[in-house]
Amino acid sequence: MVNHTSEVINTMDILLTCIKDAEISFRNFVMLDDTSALESYEYQIECINSTMGSLYQLIVSDPFQKKYIDTLYAKVNLKQVMFRTLLDEHRVANTFKDGFIHDQLLQGSRLTEEIRKLGFRMQTHENEKLAKTNEFKTISKTLKIVHFSTFIIALLLVIYSMIVFNNVSKSKLHYREQLEEGIEKLKIANNDLINLRSSEKFAASGRIARAIAHEVRNPLTSISLAAEQMAEVVKSADEKTLLQIITRNAYRINDLVSELLNSTKFSQLDLSRQSLNTVVENALDLARDRIDLNSIKVIKNISPNPCFVEVDSEKMKTAVLNIVVNAVEAMEPGKGIMEVTTFRKNEKCLVVIKDNGIGMNDSSLSRIFEPYFTQKENGNGLGLTLTQNIILNHRGTITVESKPGKGTLFTISLKEAVN
Secondary structure, eight states, X not given: OHHHHHHHHHHHHHHHHXXXXXXXXXXXXXXXXXXXXXXXXXXHHHHHHHHHHHHHHXXXXXXXXXXXXXXXXXXXXXXXXXXXXXHHHHHHHSSOOHHHHHHHHHHHHHHHHHHHHHHHHHHHHHHHHHHHGGGHHHHHHHHHHHHHHHHHHHHHHHXXXXXXXXXXXXXXXXHHHHHHHHHHHHHHHHHHHHHHHHHHHHHHHHHHHHHHHHHHHHHHHHHHHHHHHHHHHOOOHHHHHHHHHHHHHHHHHHHHXXXXXXXXXXXXXXXXXXXXXXXXXXXXXXXXXXXXXXXXEEEEEOOSSOOEEXXXXXXXHHXXXXXXXXXXXXXXXXXXXXXXXXXXXXXXXXXXXXXXXXXXXXXXXXXXXXXXXOSSTTOOSOHHHHHHHHHHHTTOEEEEEEEXXXXXXXXXXXXXXXX
């Protein structure tokens, strides 16, 4: 308030000075016919206009001063009109009429005096406002003490709050860490349970396969021997053809039983230290023709830092290849996108194969590794069974995520080889 009042008073001083100097410059021009005085006059007119604008902005919110500023503005404009009238007459007649100039200068002096009185009245009002500020000094000192005391109390409360908040945050952080640790343990336990169930299911499938093989191969051997002996004694061409059909299908049944046994039993592994990146790249190379034939786009996110595993490279390559082939066959030619990613996590080497194929529902997803379960027209249903066998034989895990119409995601996890 003090700064504002002082600025109003100073602006009024500048305005009155500019008006006085403008009149002096104009009188010099009139009395001495000195055109150089007009430059000073024009400068003072600019000063008057700019100062009036500043003054109006300063006191426009003061109702008391507002009525004065409007009157002052009108008188200052009238003063400038008188100046311009005299200048216009001089420009036309190239001189001033003595009687007219005397009257105009006299009116101008009276108008200047009115402007000066009005300005002093406005300054007096501002000085009165300035004087009132002294009444607030005592209150201000008291408020400063209250503000300072309040600030100290608030500062102490903030410090106390920070200490309490810090302790609470530490407790929450500790609790959160325990909770996350517990969740992680539950995830690990759940994965172990899933893997255990997969192993048990796989072992059960193996037992069933061996039982079926035993029960099928015994009578199948007898059928084959009988057909071979009969082929030696029969002479009819039709009978020989029928016996050849029996023998050929007996061999076919025997091959199917062998495939079932091979896909559901643990086999001897020829382990060696291999980069998982290399295994994946080799499998993709084997599937290159099929990928190109179906115009499948392959996005490879191969880890720049190879993760090494102890695997039977040929068998592991077969496992990855089976998944890649399934992904290719599940996607629409020309629109398929397969994303292959390798990375390291928690001392595990992982490969993720994702496609945008037809996907599977929950029922199919739960049976995906069962022998002879397939959704393909020409599939035998043993490819993924063999893949699971190979992964489990390497003490790894394989998981599947899929939604109808949204594709399928296979994740293979193997223990990282120790250097």
